[in-house]
Amino acid sequence: xxxxxxxxxxxxxKKSTQEDIKKTYRKLARKxxxxxxxxDKESEKKFKEINxxxxxxxxxxxxxxxxKYGKDWKHADEFDKAQQxxxxxxGSYQDQSSSNFSESEYSDFFESMFSGGRNRGGNVKFKGQxxxxxxxxxxxxxxETHKRTLTIxxxxxxxxxxxxxxxxQVIRIKTQGGEGLNGGPKGDLILKFSIxxxxxxxxxxxxxxxxxxxxxxxxxxxxEITINTFKGKVKLIVKPETQSGTKVKLKGxxxxxxxxxxxxxxxxxxxxxxxxTKLNEKEKELFNxxxxxxxx
Amino acid sequence: MSKEKLILVNQLCAHYQVxxxxxxxxxxxxxxxxxTIEDSYFIxxxxxxxxxxxxxxxxxxxxxxxxxxxxxxxxxxxxxxxTELDAVKNRLQLYED
Numbered sequence: 001x002x003x004x005x006x007x008x009x010x011x012x013x014k015k016s017t018q019e020d021i022k023k024t025y026r027k028l029a030r031k032x033x034x035x036x037x038x039x040d041k042e043s044e045k046k047f048k049e050i051n052x053x054x055x056x057x058x059x060x061x062x063x064x065x066x067x068k069y070g071k072d073w074k075h076a077d078e079f080d081k082a083q084q085x086x087x088x089x090x091g092s093y094q095d096q097s098s099s100n101f102s103e104s105e106y107s108d109f110f111e112s113m114f115s116g117g118r119n120r121g122g123n124v125k126f127k128g129q130x131x132x133x134x135x136x137x138x139x140x141x142x143x144e145t146h147k148r149t150l151t152i153x154x155x156x157x158x159x160x161x162x163x164x165x166x167x168x169q170v171i172r173i174k175t176q177g178g179e180g181l182n183g184g185p186k187g188d189l190i191l192k193f194s195i196x197x198x199x200x201x202x203x204x205x206x207x208x209x210x211x212x213x214x215x216x217x218x219x220x221x222x223x224e225i226t227i228n229t230f231k232g233k234v235k236l237i238v239k240p241e242t243q244s245g246t247k248v249k250l251k252g253x254x255x256x257x258x259x260x261x262x263x264x265x266x267x268x269x270x271x272x273x274x275x276x277t278k279l280n281e282k283e284k285e286l287f288n289x290x291x292x293x294x295x296x
Numbered sequence: 297m298s299k300e301k302l303i304l305v306n307q308l309c310a311h312y313q314v315x316x317x318x319x320x321x322x323x324x325x326x327x328x329x330x331x332t333i334e335d336s337y338f339i340x341x342x343x344x345x346x347x348x349x350x351x352x353x354x355x356x357x358x359x360x361x362x363x364x365x366x367x368x369x370x371x372x373x374x375x376x377x378x379t380e381l382d383a384v385k386n387r388l389q390l391y392e393d
Contacts, residue, residue: 030357035349036367038375127348168382202390205383209390 003071006053014067018058025054039132039190128187129178137161139197143230143256152176152189159191164206164258167195201230206265208254211272214238219273229253229267236269244273302331302338312351322350325365 007014010024028050030036037043056062056073065076133152145163149156157176165171170192177187202209212227222240226233231253247270254265279287305319319339323330327350328343339347346368353359353367 026358030359033353033357035352036371038371126352127345166382167386168379197389204387204390 004049004052006057006066009049009053010057018060021054021057025050025058029054039192041132126181126184128180128184130172130187130190131177132190132192134192134194135161136194136196137165139195139199139201139203140230142193142195150191157189162259163256164260165193165195166205166258167193167197167203169193169258201267203255206255206257206263208265208267209270210267211270212236213272213274214242215274216276218242219244219271227269230255238271242271242273244271246271301341302333303341303344305330305337305339308339308344308347312347314351318350319347321361322347325361327365327368 007016010021010028012020012024016024029047032043032047032050034040034044034047037047056066062073066073069076131152133150135148135150142161142165143163145160147158147160149158151157157173159173170190173189173191175186176189180186197203200210208230210227212225214225217223218225218238219242220240222242223238225236225238227236228234229250234250234253236248236250247268250267250269252264253267257263257265276283305316308314308319309316316337319328319330319337322328328339328346331338331340349368350361350364353364359367
């Protein structure tokens with residue numbers, strides 16, 4: 001196990017009093033406590049570190065051992081015993097303490113703090129740690145309710161993803177988190193959806209928005225166009241003299257409403273009138289004629 | 297309200313090693329609702345996570361109930377703001393590209 005500088009973690013000096021340690025610990029705990037920093041993994045890690053530092057330094061005996069033996073402080077009793085034996089047989093002793101502090105990974109002292117093994121404060125039962133996960137889906141995936149298998153901490157969880165979940169939406173799946181403490185119930189799985197949109201539609205809640213190009217002649221004279229929606233092709237009547245930017249509402253052709261089966265938002269189409277380019281002489285002549293006619 | 301989803305306050309006190317008075321104080325603060333059925337006190341199971349949060353904040357952080365109430369209100373506000381932020385971000389995508 002690598003050495004952790006508990007004094008550095010708490011930001012205190014080696015000569016700090018027990019009162020200083022207590023005060024500093026309380027201050028840092030209030031800042032990094034997981035209940036005050038939900039879904040913040042960095043804070044949770046920091047909280048574990050300061051808890052570990054406090055557990056060692058707030059206990060006078062452990063602190064003495066830690067100060068003397070550094071990373072091997074847990075084996076202090078064995079060292080002392082060996083030292084006594086050595087003194088008896090050789091009369092000499094090599095100091096085992098270490099001051100080679102290094103920035104390293106967090107130790108396993110509190111490994112079980114949030115996963116069920118450690119007993120905080122007697123036999124109090126606590127619910128296990130809530131696991132946080134992000135599920136990346138495509139917009140097309142969430143148009144319909146479907147099942148999906150997720151692997152969380154090596155465990156396969158089969159989930160039903162209801163149609164209409166939104167980007168950034170968080171759902172809580174009960175008892176799929178960490179083991180409880182002292183026989184407490186399991187934590188929950190908190191799942192955040194990240195939904196990527198690779199379609200031509202824009203989504204706002206349950207409504208969909210799309211731009212549709214129509215040619216000048218259809219815009220002026222009217223006609224029929226076919227557009228693709230999530231539900232398949234839909235025929236639309238374009239009214240004569242439709243302006244560019246005109247919006248039409250297709251009721252119920254939007255996105256399914258979350259957990260409301262059979263309910264859908266609307267699809268809003270905005271027409272973009274495309275002007276013809278690369279006109280030939282004859283076309284230019286006809287447009288000129290039209291322009292003259294319009295200016296009279 | 298279905299009684300199946302209610303948990304006896306006395307059971308919770310034994311479970312979390314706290315006094316019954318904590319629950320009545322939480323009720324007074326409006327943090328949980330205590331229901332009385334046939335002379336027994338219950339809380340809804342949905343409130344268990346709040347009770348656990350309160351117990352942890354008391355034991356780990358020494359925060360009194362006034363402080364916990366304030367923290368819970370602020371956490372609710374943060375949660376609402378996060379939801380709103382997500383909705384705004386989603387809406388902003390309408391104008392991007």
